[in-house]
Amino acid sequence: MKRFTQLIQQLETSNKTNDKIAALVSYFSTADERDKPFVIAMFTGKKPRRPVPTALIRQWATELSDIPAWLFAESYHSVGDLSETIALVLPPAAHTTDRKLHEWINDLAALNGKDDEAKKMFILHAWDSLDTQERFIFNKLISGNFRIGVSNKMLVNAISKQSDTDSNKIMHSIMGKWNPGEITYQELIAGAHVNTDNSWPYPFCLAYALEAEPASLGEANDWQAEWKWDGIRGQIVKRNGELFIWSRGEELVTDQFPELHFLRDELPDGTVIDGEILSVKDGQVQAFSILQQRLNRKTINKAQLKDAPIGFFIYDLLEYRGADIRTEPLSERRKLLEGIISQISNTDVAILSPVIEFNDWEQLAEIRKGSRENNSEGIMLKKLSSSYHSGRKRGDWWKWKINPYTVDTVMIYAQKGSGRRANHFTDYTFAVRDGEHLITVAKAYSGLTDKEIKEVDAFVKKNAIEKFGPVRTVKPELVFEIAFEGIAESKRHKAGLALRFPRIARWRKDKVAAEINTLDDLRQLLASTL
Amino acid sequence: MYPAMALITFTNKGIYCEQGGFYIDPWKPVELAVTTHGHADHVKWGNKGYLCHELTKPVLLQRLGADLPVQTLPYNKEISINGVKVSLFPAGHVIGSSQIRLEYKGEICVVSGDYKVEYDGISAAFEPVKCHSFVSESTFGLPIYKWLPQETVFGQIRNWVADNQDQMKTSVLIAYSLGKAQRLIKNLAGDIPIYVHNSIANLNEGFIRAGVDLPETIRISPDTKKDELQKGIVIVPPALADGKWMKSLHHAATGVCSGWMQVRAGRRWRAADAGFALSDHADWPGLLSAIKATEAEKVFVTHGFVSTFSKYLNEIGIPSAEVVTRYGNEEDEEEEILKEA
Numbered sequence: 001m002k003r004f005t006q007l008i009q010q011l012e013t014s015n016k017t018n019d020k021i022a023a024l025v026s027y028f029s030t031a032d033e034r035d036k037p038f039v040i041a042m043f044t045g046k047k048p049r050r051p052v053p054t055a056l057i058r059q060w061a062t063e064l065s066d067i068p069a070w071l072f073a074e075s076y077h078s079v080g081d082l083s084e085t086i087a088l089v090l091p092p093a094a095h096t097t098d099r100k101l102h103e104w105i106n107d108l109a110a111l112n113g114k115d116d117e118a119k120k121m122f123i124l125h126a127w128d129s130l131d132t133q134e135r136f137i138f139n140k141l142i143s144g145n146f147r148i149g150v151s152n153k154m155l156v157n158a159i160s161k162q163s164d165t166d167s168n169k170i171m172h173s174i175m176g177k178w179n180p181g182e183i184t185y186q187e188l189i190a191g192a193h194v195n196t197d198n199s200w201p202y203p204f205c206l207a208y209a210l211e212a213e214p215a216s217l218g219e220a221n222d223w224q225a226e227w228k229w230d231g232i233r234g235q236i237v238k239r240n241g242e243l244f245i246w247s248r249g250e251e252l253v254t255d256q257f258p259e260l261h262f263l264r265d266e267l268p269d270g271t272v273i274d275g276e277i278l279s280v281k282d283g284q285v286q287a288f289s290i291l292q293q294r295l296n297r298k299t300i301n302k303a304q305l306k307d308a309p310i311g312f313f314i315y316d317l318l319e320y321r322g323a324d325i326r327t328e329p330l331s332e333r334r335k336l337l338e339g340i341i342s343q344i345s346n347t348d349v350a351i352l353s354p355v356i357e358f359n360d361w362e363q364l365a366e367i368r369k370g371s372r373e374n375n376s377e378g379i380m381l382k383k384l385s386s387s388y389h390s391g392r393k394r395g396d397w398w399k400w401k402i403n404p405y406t407v408d409t410v411m412i413y414a415q416k417g418s419g420r421r422a423n424h425f426t427d428y429t430f431a432v433r434d435g436e437h438l439i440t441v442a443k444a445y446s447g448l449t450d451k452e453i454k455e456v457d458a459f460v461k462k463n464a465i466e467k468f469g470p471v472r473t474v475k476p477e478l479v480f481e482i483a484f485e486g487i488a489e490s491k492r493h494k495a496g497l498a499l500r501f502p503r504i505a506r507w508r509k510d511k512v513a514a515e516i517n518t519l520d521d522l523r524q525l526l527a528s529t530l
Numbered sequence: 531m532y533p534a535m536a537l538i539t540f541t542n543k544g545i546y547c548e549q550g551g552f553y554i555d556p557w558k559p560v561e562l563a564v565t566t567h568g569h570a571d572h573v574k575w576g577n578k579g580y581l582c583h584e585l586t587k588p589v590l591l592q593r594l595g596a597d598l599p600v601q602t603l604p605y606n607k608e609i610s611i612n613g614v615k616v617s618l619f620p621a622g623h624v625i626g627s628s629q630i631r632l633e634y635k636g637e638i639c640v641v642s643g644d645y646k647v648e649y650d651g652i653s654a655a656f657e658p659v660k661c662h663s664f665v666s667e668s669t670f671g672l673p674i675y676k677w678l679p680q681e682t683v684f685g686q687i688r689n690w691v692a693d694n695q696d697q698m699k700t701s702v703l704i705a706y707s708l709g710k711a712q713r714l715i716k717n718l719a720g721d722i723p724i725y726v727h728n729s730i731a732n733l734n735e736g737f738i739r740a741g742v743d744l745p746e747t748i749r750i751s752p753d754t755k756k757d758e759l760q761k762g763i764v765i766v767p768p769a770l771a772d773g774k775w776m777k778s779l780h781h782a783a784t785g786v787c788s789g790w791m792q793v794r795a796g797r798r799w800r801a802a803d804a805g806f807a808l809s810d811h812a813d814w815p816g817l818l819s820a821i822k823a824t825e826a827e828k829v830f831v832t833h834g835f836v837s838t839f840s841k842y843l844n845e846i847g848i849p850s851a852e853v854v855t856r857y858g859n860e861e862d863e864e865e866e867i868l869k870e871a
Contacts, residue, residue: 012794013804067673068845074838075674080795088674088792423795467837 003031004039004101005133011148020150024158028185035101037180037188043155044174045298047144051111052119054082057142060120061086064127077416078423083139087132095129106181108141152251163189168250169196175252198239201246202272202318202326203390207380207397214361214381214400224330224384225356225364227376228399229313230288231278232295236260236312238267239322247277256297259310259349266344270322273314273337274388275353280311283348285375287486287500313353314341318388326388333388371402372486378402404483405525406505408516410476412438414460417445425460425472426453430482430502432495434519439495441522442482447504456507479511480504487526495519497526537614537632537639537663540830540853545641545665549634550614552581554641557856564616566643567627568593568708571857583618585626588736589708605654621645622656623810624709625737631659640824641665644857646809647816648680652716652744653709658823666821668834669811669858670789671842677789677813683806684717690785690804691722691763699783700760702776704802707733707767709810710787712744714765719745723762726750730765756780771802789813821848833858 010023028036062072067089079085104126111119123142130138140146156174160167173191183193210217217223233248243264245254254261257277267273279286279294286308293308294300317337318326325333334355341352356379358364368379378401386396409430417426427445431438448456456478464472486500539546544556544563552562559576566572566582568589573580575594582590584602591598603609605628608617618628623644630641638661645667649655677683687703694701705711707729715724715734724747726734731749738744748754750764760780768786776782789809790796797805811834812820821829821843829850831840836852843850 013797013802015798065673068842071673071838071842074835075672078672078835079674079793084794085674088676092676423790423793 001097001099001101001104001130001134001137003027004035005137007031007039008137008148009133011150015149017154020154021158021161024150024155025162028159028162032100032102033185036185037178037183038102038105040155040159040174040185040188041180042141042144042146043148043150044152045146046180047298048105048109049112050142050144051108052123052142054143056116056119057086057123057139058082060123061090061127064124065089065091080417083143084136086139087135090127090135093128093130093135096131097129102181104138104141151249153249156250159189165189166200168200171250171252172196172199172244175254195240195242198242199237199244199252201235201237201244201250202274202324202388204233204235204248204274205316205326205389205397206392207382207399208392208394210381210398210400214364214398217381217398220358220360220364222384224334224382225358225367226315226353226380226382227356227371227374228378228380228401229276229278229285229353230375230377231276231285231291231313234275234277234312235318236263236267236271236273236275237319238263238271239269241269243267245277253277256294256300257310257312258300258305260312262346263344263350266350267340268321268343270319271340272317272319273340274316274318275312275314277310278313279308280313280349280351281309283351285311285313287375311349311351313351315353316388329385329387330382331384368400368402377485404485404501404505405487405499406481406483407432407441407499407522408508408511409441409480409482410438410513410516411456411474411478411480412440412476413471414456414464414474415471424453424457426457428456428480428504430480431476432517432519432522434495438476439519440493441495441497441519442484442499442502444482444502444504447483448507452507476513479508479513479516481506481508487522489526495522497522537634537637538641538665540855545855547614547632550611550616550632552611554630555643555857562611564630565590566621566630566641567624569624569644569706572643581616583626583628585737585740585742586628587626588740589626589733592732592736605657619657619659620654622647622649622653625653625712625742627653627709629657629659631661637662639663639665640826642667642820644669644811645820646812647820648677650680650713650717650810652712652742653810656820658820661824661826663828663830664821664824664826665830665832665853666817667811667857668817668831668836668839670809670813671817671831671835671839673814675789675792675809675813676815677792677807677809680717680808683808687714687718687785687787687806687808690783690806691718694783695761697781698760699781700756700764700779701762702764702766702779702782702784704768704771704784704786704788704800705765706810710808711765711767712737712742713808713810714787715745715747718763723748723758725754725759725762725764727766727770729767771800 007023007027011020014020062069075089076085126138127135156167156171160170169191173188173194173196176194178193235246237244245257247253279291290308293304294310317333320336344350356367371378381398381400383396409432411428412431413429414425415427429440430442431440460472460474463475466473482502483505484499484502488498490498537547543558543560545554552564553560554564555566555572556563557574562579563577564581568586580600584604587600587602590600603618605618605620608615615633617631619631621627621629621643623646632639640659640661645656647656691701703714705714711730726747727750734744783803785804785806786800786802787806787808789807789811791805792807829843829848830853831850832853832855840850840852
């Protein structure tokens with residue numbers, strides 16, 4: 001447990017990926033063999049059954065700390081993490097212990113089925129033998145929620161480095177089905193439980209943002225134009241009867257998107273396609289916010305499948321009949337791709353991303369103005385003669401995005417953030433003018449630098465007018481330009497409209513509250529987009 | 531705004547003693563500012579007169595001007611101002627920091643400024659003072675803030691420095707120039723040379739002239755060799771933590787020394803390589819023990835977790851009220867000082 005606690009501290013005290021990977025490599029080189037599979041399971045979100053409910057843990061911690069429940073709640077609010085709050089409020093431990101991580105995990109698992117008294121005895125005794133840092137880890141073991149800024153990709157890279165094994169094989173192996181109590185670290189690396197030869201993806205080809213006018217790209221008919229979709233870039237691999245879905249972050253997300261599993265039967269073996277995972281309803285691309293309901297979930301329920309159905313818009317073909325065709329020109333790859341898609345039964349879910357017909361750049365510029373109606377972010381331009389490059393290469397692929405809408409607003413509420421931002425006011429609510437009144441139009445918590453957040457935080461602390469729990473009403477003085485992607489009517493919002501993806505574009509220190517936009521300005525914008 | 535008290539009222543200029551005709555730590559210019567300590571949120575420029583502990587004087591002269599009209603007192607010595615007996619007692623916060631004890635017609639009030647109860651080895655140890663009413667800070671007034679004994683924390687810091695030296699990294703401790711810096715110097719001094727930023731070196735000189743027994747340190751100058759710094763311990767104020775100078779060092783590892791480092795969110799917020807929960811403010815048990823020791827009938831809670839802490843005091847039977855002041859922004863203020871300097 002001490003070695004693992006040390007690892008967590010190292011992971012938390014650096015925000016540099018290289019340092020984190022070095023800490024993980026060192027851990028996997030020195031830790032107890034039986035601990036390692038459990039650590040991999042935890043970091044990849046494989047949760048054991050929770051042995052004790054949160055409410056009980058919280059109740060026992062409050063009792064033991066001899067503080068009123070409201071004070072525990074205030075502490076929790078300030079810390080932003082329950083496991084950590086409990087670790088901090090408990091009285092100092094009377095004993096020490098040097099048990100192994102896997103022993104603690106097994107003991108916790110053994111609590112399932114025991115009565116509350118037995119569970120309480122065990123937990124209280126554990127708390128009394130662990131220091132603050134270890135307690136925090138122990139509490140995390142109970143909850144099983146270990147989010148400490150280690151992505152699957154980072155973990156995989158570290159294991160890959162430590163074991164000198166290809167990272168895609170490791171990714172496939174750890175994303176498979178295995179039980180940390182039954183598999184060894186070596187077996188996991190070797191992928192003994194899966195066949196890692198089938199799954200490997202290609203590096204994604206990425207585009208640069210087009211800053212200049214498209215005329216600078218030369219002849220319009222040398223280029224293929226497509227809509228630029230705002231979803232999750234993905235690669236679908238079908239080999240030897242198995243289907244794998246990789247995300248752009250090189251994570252295996254096959255289980256998250258059951259709608260696409262029919263492709264296992266319909267794509268020929270030796271096929272790899274590149275595309276975008278989007279929320280698609282009746283052939284129409286939905287807003288990214290709908291897709292978000294489907295992301296980073298371990299399990300998908302029926303309601304989510306119904307409310308946020310997904311589809312795959314296919315861009316490109318990378319492997320055809322088992323051969324890597326990435327150096328073939330795009331025009332050729334597209335023809336082969338069309339042939340493959342023509343064999344697919346459900347083209348409402350696996351959809352060929354349409355090519356936009358245009359004669360010259362002026363015409364395409366006109367078409368681009370309609371991007372928002374398709375829930376697209378603009379246009380992708382790909383040279384018809386281009387290869388499918390590894391990563392980003394200037395010249396062949398460009399994204400020609402539309403500019404976001406903006407509105408000047410004043411901040412009227414502020415709330416403390418969570419996690420890293422738990423002690424600063426970082427979540428703000430913004431309003432526009434409506435006659436004599438201010439009316440809320442957006443909430444945003446991103447777009448400022450740490451330095452600006454500190455400045456706003458100091459302003460909030462000095463200028464708070466009222467307090468509603470964690471929310472402060474502040475003097476309407478700070479003007480922010482809010483960028484957003486769309487506007488829609490909304491009955492749920494007092495303003496009668498809602499902004500899509502609002503975020504802080506910049507802090508307008510040059511403006512005063514009297515100069516902000518009005519609700520009428522937004523209504524006009526809404527009318528113009530309908 | 532708050533119910534009138536026998537001895538002090540809370541005004542928009544600061545804590546006011548009407549009978550004595552003076553203010554304690556005012557934030558707007560007044561005739562006489564009785565000053566608890568030299569942090570910029572507790573003492574401002576522009577008062578006609580200042581009264582403080584003799585070891586706070588060098589700080590004020592340096593920060594506010596060499597010709598500042600400052601009158602001093604040692605601890606435990608009483609003077610009378612318009613019939614109000616005024617004396618200073620150690621607050622244990624930084625060198626020279628004082629609790630201000632006021633007595634008038636048998637009524638005793640103590641304004642504690644900022645304080646901590648653990649002896650830090652360099653500031654006179656906190657002394658509880660019995661009183662009828664007590665003004666307390668609440669910077670760390672939540673039960674999550676419980677400090678480890680400072681020797682344990684200094685042990686952590688020494689290990690960290692040793693690890694850095696093994697890895698050829700330069701150990702840079704981030705600490706307020708007044709208080710935390712001297713505490714680190716006093717407790718870390720030994721075989722490893724300590725290098726300090728100008729703002730710290732200037733304060734140190736003032737303290738040494740005033741008779742404080744402070745170990746020797748080396749002032750960092752443009753000529754200081756980066757190799758030497760790598761072999762030593764570097765102490766700089768928070769305003770320098772993100773600057774260009776830090777980037778010029780050989781693999782700087784930064785260690786923030788602050789009570790906020792107790793919480794993971796605080797550590798991540800500062801994005802330091804290490805966080806050491808070392809505070810010059812009282813922790814939760816410290817605040818409670820200090821307040822109980824005063825036997826005060828009424829406690830006024832200022833800067834910090836004001837409403838939470840005050841509510842808790844009332845629940846455990848200590849009548850308490852929340853007070854709005856402008857204290858509690860040491861960090862911002864210190865950054866301003868550096869910009870001006």
